[in-house]
Amino acid sequence: METSEFYEAFIDEARENLENMNQLLLQIEGDMQNIDLINELFRASHTIKGMSGAMHYSKMEHLTHQMEFLLEDSRSGEKPLQETSVDILFECVDNLEIYLENVIEEAEEGEHDCSELLAKIERELNGQSGEQSAAPQQADSSGAVEPSGAAAPQKAAAKKQGAYPGFYFDETDLTYNVAQKALTEKHAIRTVKVTFDDQCSLKMARAYLLFQTLGELGQIMDTHPKRDLIENNEIDSSIEILFKTEQDEESLEDVILKVSEIAGAEQIQLDLSKVKKPEPKKASAQKKTVVKVDMERLDNLMNLVSELIVIKTALDEVEFDDSNSEAAKTLNYLERVATDLNEAVMQVRMVPVERIFNRFPRIVRDLSKELGKSVELVIKGEDTEVDRAVVDELGDPFIHLIRNALDHGLERSDERLAKGKPEVAKLFLNAYPEGNSVVIEIEDDGAGINAEKVAQSALKRNALTQEELDGMSEQEIMQLIFRAGLSTAKEVTDLSGRGVGLDAVKSRIEGLAGEVYVNSQVDIGTKFTIRLPSTLSIIQALLVDICGDAYAIPVVNVVMLTRLASKEVQKTSSGDLQFMFNEEEVPLINLPERLGLENGDASAEKDKDLLVVIVKRGNRQLGLVVNGLLGKREIVVKSLGSFLSHVKLISGATILGNGKLALILDSDQLF
Missing domain, CATH: 2.40.50.180 (CheA-289, Domain 4)
Known part of the structure; x- marks a missing residue:
């Protein structure tokens, strides 16, 4: 694979894993004891760490490594994941996204500094283990924060406690296929903890002598610390090796102890029968092969199809008499093929609105916490498809509408209870096809919009005269909120209320040949309906x-x-x-x-x-x-x-x- 292909693959995989991590964190927040979700989050973090290391993006690699420490005790079920840890993990994902954007734009991680976040992780880890941070932390040249003093490697090594106390690896580090293959070959998979002599000064060299020796007796599947850390001599008093071999425990120990300056070796043979076959994903029975295609190539293909349609239309203008019946049949066939080809290319360009809907649970979560409101987001129709060119333009308008609903539409819990409403507010996102269009609705069950206040705001800003307002229906008055500078918000906040957003939303939607309108009832709620063409081409x-x-x-x-x-x-x-x-x-x-x-x-x-x-x-x-x-x-x-x-x-x-x-x-x- 060429370097550019590695780079593109890294970006695609990292972006996909970060999106997945956001979704997993949202699910974990509602079910903090779910070990399966925590393990899946750990694997996503581990994947990004491995890819970042391979691409020499050290800041991303280090940050994901710290995320693993936060998750280790919870993975084993030893300690429940704390709410503060989840908040920190969300911050980690945000910082990883910043690094990834820098990589996309500049092919480098940039100067973004996450030392404060790393210090926060360190404090959280110390709190979880009952330790106290005795000395200030020091930042290394890459901006990574390391704990002060000799206790750092010990702490890092001790953070993960799997099924076996004192050991890093357990059965959760194996895949079902690997376990089954080892059983078939009648091989054992052991986690081997090797302790160095106190006087050993060249631990890295001893580690590699050990790797060379073990490599002749089986397969080294993983190490803790990772090999890149071992290369940097970031080793404490011991290392742990996940090892597949035919050797029995006693023979293996004899071989290990023959390496000089090694004090001892402890082994645990993993129970391969505990490695369960993963549940099949809920998807269609047919296996689908996905190929990622550059949008520029799709646009070129679309242009060629467009030219074909022009030619087809030109041929429609030609009149054929009875002597040209074969030509007429051929033309009909060409028309069918051109139509089918057009539809096929259009389908390739179509993506589900899930592409943008997936951003919103995180946004709703963060803003509702910031505003002190309890909000449940309900999403429907996320599999509705629309042209990618349309989807890519919808992010900002939708984010503004959601911010507006959270900031000014939905009430706090005490206000809702006083009105006889459920304590938890609801925000609905719904999408569905309608003819050649796609309809997307953003609805809340909040305070609603007062048409009279909209009218008064319009008068105050000289947007309309009283005579003009008198000739308008309540629904027509409601649509005035899309005018620039018009706002009924009681106060201006950092999120909304300046009257400079809904006009931009309307302009963006209409720029996509769409339309947006609002319906609202006081104390019932507000619904923004957006209708868009499914394609612009x-x-x-x-x-x-x-x-x-x-x-x-x-x-x-x-x-x-x-x-x-x-x-x-x-x-x-x-x-x-x-x-x-x-x-x-x-x-x-x-x-x-x-x-x-x-x-x-x-x-x-x-x-x-x-x-x-x-x-x-x-x-x-x-x-x-x-x-x-x-x-x-x-x-x-x-x-x-x-x-x-x-x-x-x-x-x-x-x-x-x-x-x-x-x-x-x-x-x-x-x-």
Whole structure:
């Protein structure tokens, strides 16, 4: 494997293990006695330690090594894991993530200093073992904190107590397959504790003489301390070796004692029958092979599929007579293959929203502790899939909505009890597909939003006049919270309440061709509903004619098509046009005029029907006058690029089957 491949593999594996560690810690926090979870957390930490050591990332290696010390007594069931230890372990994961981000950006761990955290771990370990920190700790050149004095190695070696007092290794250090293989070969696996003479000055050299001797008699599976520490002469009075061999205990002891300056050897033969077969994971019976593919390659593949769809659309324009029946059949076949290929490539780009949902339990846990609130997070629909390009943009908006709910929506336990609510507040995350869209809901059972306070805040900031507010429904007033600078929070906090977040959330969602709206009831709760296209690359669009040119309107924004007689069009006092639709006044915009392609009032010509496309944005609707209808098509969205990104009302372009360009209208800008 090339160095770059090692590097990429390290990043992928480290990121995956850190995500897993976060999830495991959240589970452990709710079940502190669960040895299986603690062992799984230990293994994840051990994996990162091993990978970090192999890549020479010493800070990550040292920190994960300290995490193992925190978990050792709990792994054996000797002592329960403490809540303070869990908090420290969460901090360790946070610091490992910082180091990993530095590695991703700079290929180095950087200058991040976690000496304070390492000192905290040391104090926690001393507290667990009943010791007291007698001397200040010293930081080494890598920023790692080591205990002062000669007691350090003893403490490190003594921290893990497995099933056998005084020994580091036990059956939990073996996998089922390794144990079964040893049984089949009729080999024993022993943990061997070798003690050096007090006068031994070259323990590292003696250790390697011992390894060389034992290597001829069996397989050294692991050592404590690890070999890299032994190389640095970080050895106390003894080392321990996990060893597979055919030798009996007496013969093995004789061989070990022949190495000079070794005082003694103790052995425990591990009971291989105790190593149980792991429970099968809850997954589909079929084994799936996963291949990680660079997103750039997927984007290139997507572009090629897009070109194929353009060609397919061009062929659709060709008329075949009876003499070309075979060509027509071939075209139909090509169309089916192109459609299947498009769907297959789209599926490759799809990822479950679990990708972002997994971040939130940790965020909710930390913020609820900081705010002194009891909150239960309920997640549903995490397997709902959406284009990765969409998912990657959702993290910040969702984090803001969750922070907002925790800070201002959900009450403290005493407030909830006074209102007759359950003591523990609930925050719901729900995702589900709906047509070509994905709907994500963030809901809480908190204090709700007072529409009257929203209206008063809008008046105070001169966002709207009283006359405008009087003409709005309660739901329309509620949507005003998405306006910049508008906040009903009683106080500004470090988390939220400045009125500078929800407008950014709305802008980000609409930038993804989505929509967001809020529903709320006082003392019942608040629900934010976000609707997004499942993909941004290929969309269904309504093609319309505007002054002889084709324009595309995303179908997701279209409510319906209608024809209006001129008498159905009304003028408001301000001179704007509107019409009645479903007993509501809907503004009417003449698109040719708005785009600067035609002058004059669309309703000027008497007795002329108007072709109108009704579009929506949230709870609002708008009528767009067009010259003609060209049909519904599947189109490939192309970016306008930075040079034309400032063009108003246009969000992109597509190439039609006839080779002509069609601009994609951004109807949201018309509201």
